[in-house]
Amino acid sequence: MxxxxxxxxxxxxxxxxxxxxxxxxxxxxxxxxxxxxxxxxxxxxxxxxxxxxxxxxxxxxxxxxxxxxxxxxxxxxxxxxxxxxxxxxxxxxxGVATMLTAAIGGQILAALMLDHFGLLGLARQPVSVERIAGAVLVLIGAVLVRRG
Structure with a gap:
C-alpha cells in the first residue's frame, strides 16, 4: 500500500x-x-x-x-x-458547499505560504506555477458553486 x-x-x-x-x-x-x-x-x-x-x-x-x-x-x-x-x-x-469551497480556498492560500516559506517547522515546498494554478482553480470553483 x-x-x-x-x-x-x-x-x-x-x-x-x-x-x-x-x-x-x-x-x-x-x-x-x-x-x-x-x-x-x-x-x-x-x-x-x-x-x-x-x-x-x-x-x-x-x-x-x-x-x-x-x-x-x-x-x-x-x-x-x-x-x-x-x-x-x-x-x-x-450553503455548506459555498462555505466549504471558500474555506478550502483560504486553506490552500495559507498552505501555499506555509509550505513555500517552511513556516511553523514545515519542510519548504516552493510555490510553483502548477500549485498557484490549482489554488486559483479552487477559488474559481468557490465562485461557481456560489453562483450555481
Missing amino acids: NAAALPLALAVIAGIFIAIQAPTNAILGKASGSPVVAAFISFVVGTLALGTMVAASSGRLFAPELKGVPWYAWVGGLYGAFFVAMAAFAAPRI
Whole structure:
C-alpha cells in the first residue's frame, strides 16, 4: 500500500465530517440563538471524545516535553473554534458547499505560504506555477458553486 493512501483516506473522511458538522452546528446555533454556543457545544463533545481517546491510549497529557513548545502551538484550538462558529453562522446563509469551497480556498492560500516559506517547522515546498494554478482553480470553483 502507498504510504500516502492512509493519510489521504483519512483526509477525505475528515472532509466528509466537516461538511456534516456545519449543518449540525447550524441546527444547534439556530436552537440556541448563537453560533458561538453551537461551537461551544461542539467543542465540549469533541473534548470529551478526545479525553476518552487519551485515557484509552498511551497518550501523555502532561508530557514534560509540552513545556518546551512555542506559545503559538498552544492556540490551535482558537482556529478550530473560529471555524466551527463561522460554519454554524455561514452554512445556513450561503450553503455548506459555498462555505466549504471558500474555506478550502483560504486553506490552500495559507498552505501555499506555509509550505513555500517552511513556516511553523514545515519542510519548504516552493510555490510553483502548477500549485498557484490549482489554488486559483479552487477559488474559481468557490465562485461557481456560489453562483450555481
